[in-house]
Amino acid sequence: MNEAFERAMAAFEPAHLPLAVGFSGGADSTALLAACASVWPGQVVAFHVHHGLQAAADDFERHCAEVCERLGVPLVVHRVDARHAPGDSPEDAARRARYQAFATMARAGAAGGAIQSVALGHHADDQVETLLLALSRGAGLPGLASMPACARRHGLDLYRPLLAVPGADIRAWLKDLDLPWIEDPTNENERYTRNRIRAVLLPALARTFPQFRTTFARSIGHAAQAQELLGELAAQDLAAVGDPPRTGALQALSRARQANVLRHWLMQAHGCAPSAAQLDQLLDQVRACTTRGHRIHLKVGNGFIERRGDFLHWYNYGPSPKASR
Structure with missing residues (x-):
């Protein structure tokens, strides 16, 4: 046995x-x-x-x-x-x-x-x-x-x-x-x-x-527990910033919380996982949104994020891109 x-x-x-x-x-x-x-x-x-x-x-x-x-x-x-x-x-x-x-x-x-x-x-x-x-x-x-x-x-x-x-x-x-x-x-x-x-x-x-x-299993468990807490925080923040997210509401959060909630939104709503470089570029663009005319059009995962009004929208590649939600 x-x-x-x-x-x-x-x-x-x-x-x-x-x-x-x-x-x-x-x-x-x-x-x-x-x-x-x-x-x-x-x-x-x-x-x-x-x-x-x-x-x-x-x-x-x-x-x-x-x-x-x-x-x-x-x-x-x-x-x-x-x-x-x-x-x-x-x-x-x-x-x-x-x-x-x-x-x-x-x-x-x-x-x-x-x-x-x-x-x-x-x-x-x-x-x-x-x-x-x-x-x-x-x-x-x-x-x-x-x-x-x-x-x-x-x-x-x-x-x-x-x-x-x-x-x-x-x-x-x-x-x-x-x-x-x-x-x-x-x-x-x-x-x-x-x-x-x-x-x-x-x-x-x-x-x-x-x-x-x-010992590795113990570290994995700690990481999983921390990720679970970040997921709960992201869900709370997404309820506050909206789905799709509002740039103004995102700017009220720290950069770390913006990254957390945007990762959560992209994965939960669109099954999209941005790279670290893509997410950093997106956060820079959100911070730069100080006028209504500021344009965002970034490749994220296998699609694009655009700013439309005060909202961020993600859409897939394709001949006729359609905004999410």
Whole structure:
């Protein structure tokens, strides 16, 4: 018995059943699927996303079908086109396609009812990799908070019950069941930054700071708590400045609060995350709005922000841009 894995699963209580498990066929999702199927027999379904990015993708699907048959778990497969656009990250494109596929499969219903909860096999090593990637990019609190244990996305409750469990512990638990898993060959490709972190940095951290997973998790928790407070403040400030925001009302706030509420507005209303440089430029323009004729037209995320009267509007790229709200 692996105590870390058993503790994590004992603490996992999804709000709704039936439960879907994102199932790639790898060790982490295989262990999570087996454990969930044991705790909630007849109320678990496996969601497998066929990305079509590797020649072995069909083999992965067949493997998942064999494991699900052995566990007595229904398997739902959804095929996506996860190819990335020029300039886009292939990992980000695949991740977006995967979450959208989960939502599509959940709406279709399975295991005797509509799916509202999806469990994912991300573990402690994945969380550390996410934190190190965020630090390498100079991320703010949302990035340093890394992956939440529970989140809402595409109308689904997403759970990550294994974030405190090292990957090695998960594999040790799985070996006791004598359940097979597949190794994704792309995990060995050090062209991807995350793979270099896994191969080089994690072993070095383990030698230098043996408890790094625990201490990093503590820092991640502090960042997440601070981000939650900033989110609450941003919601209060947005209620005061309006949606869309009024430049005059924004100017009554400190620059830090302006940045916080504008990030919140762009993400909540438009799913847009401005870069640090774009946000700084926008804040400079808001400060310069001392006359009604001052014009703002800035690229922000994948669209533009314009000043119209005393209001800021954001719109997408397109031949016929239309102001939001």
